[in-house]
Amino acid sequence: MYADYKTKMQKIADVKYASAVLQWDQETYLPPKGNDFRGQQIATLSEIAHQQFTDEKLGGLLLDLNAKDDLSAAEKRNVQLSLEDYIRNKRLSSDFVRKMSEAVNKSYHAWAQARTENSFATFQQPLHHLIQLKKQEAEMLGFEQHPYNALMNDYDKGLTVTTVDTIFNDLKPQLLVLLDDIKNKTAIDNSFLHQHFDKDNQWKFGMEILKRMGFDFEAGRQDLSIHPFTTNFSSMDVRVTTRIDENDFGNMTWSCIHEGGHALYEQGLPAEQYGLPLSEYCSLSIHESQSRIWENCIGRGLPFWQHNLKLLRTFFPVQLNNITTEQFYKGINSVAPSLIRTEADEITYHFHVMIRYEIEKLLIEGTIDTIDIPAYWNEHYQKYLGITVPDDKRGCLQDIHWSHGSFGYFATYSLGSMYAAQLYAAIERENTSLEKDIADGNNKGVQEWLKTNIYQQGRYFSSEDLCKKATGETLQSKYFIRYATKKYNHIYSQ
């Protein structure tokens, strides 16, 4: 009976992954005129996967299996999680899922068009329509206290507005203290980042960095896209994308390391559980912890560049031979309020996330409408970061998420950074030579720890439980604050 369940789930996974291939292609290689039919094709696959996963026969099988007591712990957990997913999915009709998929396709293209025109107006109506559907979705899924909880649940099961508000209210004043402190220090010169860096050499450097991180190119690849992302079609085929700005070397580098962190997680998930919940990641918060631990704790750390700056200099000798490792380290970590989330430093980053989180919450509860977004956005960038947003492209059009219908996602970006700091502290406790090893180009310590404690666990535990199991505590802001205080005290020491 378990084998029957496994077969059914694998076939559903085949359809979902097929849809993911079509989406990957859409963002990397699809010729423009192919887009309308592609939208239909993806919608049809979503509909089929949904129909299969809400089939009463599967439901009956899951209930029967859930009542059995001769399953292994892993089997039991798979069944339990599938049953939870099944119950959730049953709440959405196939017709609704198709409508959503089509609305997402339309709004994605409206967003791309709006970016070209640098005008939110083009995106506003399709986004409005999408949000009406997301509100319906929240109602259909059901929630306690706040409709936004129903949506966040998709990205981090059990996460609530109350929890996030508490964490953000705890974090915000501490970040403001740090930020105020830095504002009084001499600004760091990071102008070396903005020389001309040739596209091809940047690409080669990024590919080599992925290799050094442990990315398996036999089980994945990198391509170019407008907005970098990671996707996978099994743990044996994990794809990252990047973008290259020839006038900003950092743009590619840390996005590449970031996606590389996500990709290592996907490559490390148990392949033998293909199609079953235990082959899946824990939550998007934990997923983000895996990208942020590489991007920031490691990839913006001094030890990492003690090893990798040599390589970078071979590609860009003219630009970087006169920059010392210490100068480089400080330059890539300078803190300054800025417009683009994905380019923000580790401190101000959280404010970017908090603003989007607030907007989503207000949109879903109906306090504001899409037409209010640019004004709200610009006002809060002024309020928290003290900067003026010059246009929509560098303002509320910068992220792809809303166009994808991904509401409830943003908070996981901040939580991910916080989890990353807490995990990194745990790895350091267990590997006393960690930073020396990284400086020697040996990433085994990090790789093995993450594999054992995070990757191989799949979706067995909730974010909270996984964190507790791996670090001894649930998520605590003190780890991020400690990490940031130590780091920026050093960087802004004179």
Added chain:
Amino acid sequence: MYADYKTKMQKIADVKYASAVLQWDQETYLPPKGNDFRGQQIATLSEIAHQQFTDEKLGGLLLDLNAKDDLSAAEKRNVQLSLEDYIRNKRLSSDFVRKMSEAVNKSYHAWAQARTENSFATFQQPLHHLIQLKKQEAEMLGFEQHPYNALMNDYDKGLTVTTVDTIFNDLKPQLLVLLDDIKNKTAIDNSFLHQHFDKDNQWKFGMEILKRMGFDFEAGRQDLSIHPFTTNFSSMDVRVTTRIDENDFGNMTWSCIHEGGHALYEQGLPAEQYGLPLSEYCSLSIHESQSRIWENCIGRGLPFWQHNLKLLRTFFPVQLNNITTEQFYKGINSVAPSLIRTEADEITYHFHVMIRYEIEKLLIEGTIDTIDIPAYWNEHYQKYLGITVPDDKRGCLQDIHWSHGSFGYFATYSLGSMYAAQLYAAIERENTSLEKDIADGNNKGVQEWLKTNIYQQGRYFSSEDLCKKATGETLQSKYFIRYATKKYNHIYSQ
């Protein structure tokens, strides 16, 4: 009711095209470890498409629609063709289709492996298994006279062993006369083709040639793969692939023009018929006529190079500035028996096809088994072409088709070349300035004629009827023989 049929058919097309995207990706970008799961994913999509297309509800709908008399001619034809397809598909069980898809995946990888090892032995067993399934398929589909008819029917409806044997028996002696005649002439020097031609410049040249042919890069793209092919996911997204050999400039060039001809056909099919038979090509014979008319009648013609050699010289001045257009034209058309079908001249090409056709016929009727292939192959290359096959890679492992389970396909290659010559003669009759226009870089005459007479007809007519409608006659070998005689008399005139 017709709208309901259309919706159902479009959803089936969505699944089939999704599967085609996964296959395209498999041959262009898939990382090696991703292959096993990819095989499963493609098999699952095939199974779903098959289930949907053999659904009794669709059958009932088709029967009802077929009995109606208020449909337009196009609607009527769509329904009629879908009903024929439905009846054919009902003969194969979902289970069988899945088994076939999995066997194909295995044999494709065995073939790739066998090529690496340069040994047919690795491929023999998986191929044997596949052929057993093909025999079963022929039985399930039903046939008159010869089981191979059931398989050829998939590629050119109504084509039989009797017809092909008659055509080949008519063609063969005439070709042998031509070939013998050429053997007595001085061999042509085509050594200029085998200098070093840089990969990147070859790529750029190929892309420009596709543009000049009229390939719409907003509705398609070109990538690299081991074996060049054309695929499409709607007429708005048509993909060609090519391969580049730096020591053989011709390899890329005419494969690129060949696939470009296929691609123009796909891009010219009526987009508004998406998912319905009238959006589909007539037959593989006609498809091949579209690639061969461009590759040979046009792309190996003197007028074409009177215009395009200038461009080619800009990429390869050192290699080609001393070669006159006439020398170039003769060099690219030199006739000599050779090992590789896709690199063969227009005369010997047909023998390559005839040998494979014979082998397939004998395998399917059970006269020989897969273990006999290399010996049979090598013996007949000696017999017809007078050459010794040095190894399997340059012998019976060279084509991808068997590994894909494409039995019944090869004859269409010869028929395609013959149709091409007949169509080209018809275009010339209607466009008296045709060759002058081509020499001026103006391909409008060809493009418009093919669009009107071939592309826009979709699958409305059979190969035979389409040919008759377009040229006034059914397929006649005289057009190919006339074309070849005129061409090679000129080329081998002194």
